[in-house]
Amino acid sequence: MKNIDTLEHVLKYIDANLDKTLSVEELARQAGYSPYHFSRVFSWGLGTSMMEYVRLRKMNMAAYYLSLPLKIIDIAMALGFETHSGFSKAFKKHFNCTPDAYRSQAQKNYPQHPSLVSLTTYTIGGLLMKPRIVTQPEISIVGYKITTSNIDGQNNQDIAAMWRNYHQSGDMVRLHNEPFVKNHGEYGVCMPEDVDSKSFDYIIGVAATTASTTYQSARIPAATYAVFTVPASVPDNFVQNIQETWNYIFNEWFPTSGYELDTVGLDYEYYPIDSLDDQSLLCDIYLPIRKQS
Structure with missing residues (x-):
């Protein structure tokens, strides 16, 4: 399996488990690598660390959920926050406004995963590079x-x-x-x-x-x-x-x-x-x- 496929698998796993406390060790197990190695693979592929990506993904999903008729406490729980206040604090720190204020302008656009297509570009070395x-x-x-x-x-x-x-x-x-x-x-x-x-x-x-x-x-x-x-x-x-x-x-x-x-x-x-x-x-x-x- 190429690492682009491994990354896509892990991104889907993250989405399916946003209500849980994810760790570098758990995501590395999903990839079949040591935590250190997969941390480097992830940073290469996504341009950010695993835990920073998880945080950003939760915030992007929160913005999407606010466009739907869902209670804020239910959104918080779906994204792994234990309290309304904890979620609101994290949301305000990221978006510079409260979830209630954001809701009035929320767009119903499901956040897509980053494109990994560019990672398959290597015309100079190809399979002969040893x-x-x-x-x-x-x-x-x-x-x-x-x-x-x-x-x-x-x-x-x-x-x-x-x-x-x-x-x-x-x-x-x-x-x-x-x-x-x-x-x-x-x-x-x-x-x-x-x-x-x-x-x-x-x-x-x-x-x-x-x-x-x-x-x-x-x-x-x-x-x-x-x-x-x-x-x-x-x-x-x-x-x-x-x-x-x-x-x-x-x-x-x-x-x-x-x-x-x-x-x-x-x-x-x-x-x-x-x-x-x-x-x-x-x-x-x-x-x-x-x-x-």
Whole structure:
């Protein structure tokens, strides 16, 4: 089963159980993956975390139910709220008005699931894309950091803006001129998400021989990695080709590979020194893996 089918199954399961308290662990069981692995699959597919999607789905269904002749307490119970006041508080926080006030303008449009069709787009790699499986030693990274979130795709905007600023502001030249630079390939590293804030750090950096107080530091743990090479691209196609490679990895490769993401490592993108040639951009995607249990 492709992951797009798995996601569609889980979305239907969520809809059928909105009156219950859902958890990451339960949804991962429905998908047949570990909680960590399916959290990444879900964020890839929906652009948000599982629990944030459940919250948004409840609010969207609440807006629809308010267009029907239903009591507010019945709507609250159908969406897993124990009290009228608890539901009203959550609704007002999301829509900036009370359920009673919203009801006068509610539209009878059933909220559809997000379209997952775009996730099947990967014209560059196709079924012939094969990863290298490598054992990678620990790597010390030094560079620049931002904090972002994958809610509403904010991370895509923030990370793209960070790379533009990195190239245009002189930060790139300044970093590569530092004496601690081990090699001039560049890393884009996603750090683990903070459960409470739903945010995570993203670091652009280089491998370093020593730590630095001037820059941000990160450690990529030693682990077994699946390495996917994005075909050489001209600048106009580079970002699209990277995204299509991610689509292929999660939708095609993982479901039949016998592997799942390993919590020991970090996933990251590596841009070799050859990638600094504007006419032929290169990227390797590293994913920490372990045999699926």
